[in-house]
Amino acid sequence: MTDTAVERTLILVKPDGVARNLIGQILARVEAKGYRIVALEQRIADADLLAQHYAEHVGKPFYQPLVDFMSSGPVVAIVAEGHRVIEGFRALAGATDPTRAQPGTIRGDLGRDWGLKVQQNLVHGSDSPESAEREIGLWFSGR
Numbered sequence: 167m168t169d170t171a172v173e174r175t176l177i178l179v180k181p182d183g184v185a186r187n188l189i190g191q192i193l194a195r196v197e198a199k200g201y202r203i204v205a206l207e208q209r210i211a212d213a214d215l216l217a218q219h220y221a222e223h224v225g226k227p228f229y230q231p232l233v234d235f236m237s238s239g240p241v242v243a244i245v246a247e248g249h250r251v252i253e254g255f256r257a258l259a260g261a262t263d264p265t266r267a268q269p270g271t272i273r274g275d276l277g278r279d280w281g282l283k284v285q286q287n288l289v290h291g292s293d294s295p296e297s298a299e300r301e302i303g304l305w306f307s308g309r
């Protein structure tokens with residue numbers, strides 16, 4: 167095992183997680199894993215921020231339903247810190263499709279298919295160091 171650097175990742179509790187009063191359960195899993203919460207804010211994301219956040223998905227069939235969903239209510243933006251936290255939070259979150267996400271994960275334990283156009287899967291987590299730096303800048307710049 168080689169030494170690893172401390173990283174930061176951007177986590178979002180999506181509007182379904184906020185509406186279902188799951189903020190605390192989600193934060194508890196992040197903290198119980200041993201990651202440190204270094205920033206946290208509840209806010210409503212506007213279309214411009216979401217277009218930048220989800221730039222890689224522009225043009226896909228689920229893009230507009232995704233942006234509509236993500237702006238349908240408040241989200242909680244979180245910066246968490248720890249060694250390999252980017253990979254570690256993705257493991258805690260589980261697979262994108264909550265029906266397929268393994269039990270034991272946030273999406274697998276707390277999420278499901280609601281028959282809607284978009285996968286309501288409770289959380290977002292940055293997928294690489296480059297994404298994490300970009301997304302933390304988008305959500306927390308100037309704060």
Ligand SMILES: Nc1nc2c(ncn2[C@@H]2O[C@H](COP(=O)(O)OP(=O)(O)O)[C@@H](O)[C@H]2O)c(=O)[nH]1
Binds near residue numbers: 286
């Ligand atoms: N309806 C639908 N929504 C999707 C699909 N793929 C992704 N999404 C939604 O778009 C978000 C971003 O997709 P992606 O970056 O691939 O997944 P993530 O990194 O696991 O969140 C997901 O978390 C889902 O909410 C899809 O095939 N169909």
Ligand SMILES: [Mg+2]
Binds near residue numbers: 293
């Ligand atoms: Mg992604």
